[in-house]
Amino acid sequence: MPKEIRIPKSDWSRASAGTERDDSAFWKWCDESESESEAMVLRDEPTPDGMPPKDLMERTAQFGEAIVRFVKRIPRGPNHPENNRLVDQLVGAGTSVGANYCEADDSVSGKDFKKSIGTCRKESKETMFFLRMVAASEESLNSEARRLWREAKELNLIFGAIWRK
Helix, strand or coil: CCHHHCCCHHHHHHHCCCCCCCCCHHHHCCCCCCCHHHHCCCCCCCCCCCCCCCCHHHHHHHHHHHHHHHHCCCCCCCCCHHHHHHHHHHHHHHHHHHHHHHHHHCCCCHHHHHHHHHHHHHHHHHHHHHHHHHHHHCHHHHHHHHHHHHHHHHHHHHHHHHHHC
């Protein structure tokens, strides 16, 4: 199918119904139908029951956002030279998981899709490594690093299963 009329895989279920993408918590956070005080609150938790979102595009985006918020708490500067490199690497790997999934979702061939999913898998594994290094460097952040590590591990397992199909 020509690229200009191809529908991304994430929109296949909505394409037949003719609906726009409205399931993303990111796009709903400032919904006009909510009260003024509720409209300006960006929720940290993906769902009320604490479970990760079902949409993998949203889940990888929320993971990247959580990584960005996490690294802001890591001390940097001349007193913590080891953290400077760790933060740069962690942000790069953690946010590229979602970016590569977006690329996979919009792939033009099966081979292109598999390559992009493989990159997602590698980036999630790299994120796990750098979270471990940050936990070793800053013991006060162990629990949050562990929580993010578990999410990176789950994403790695998901991408591995997709890649093997």
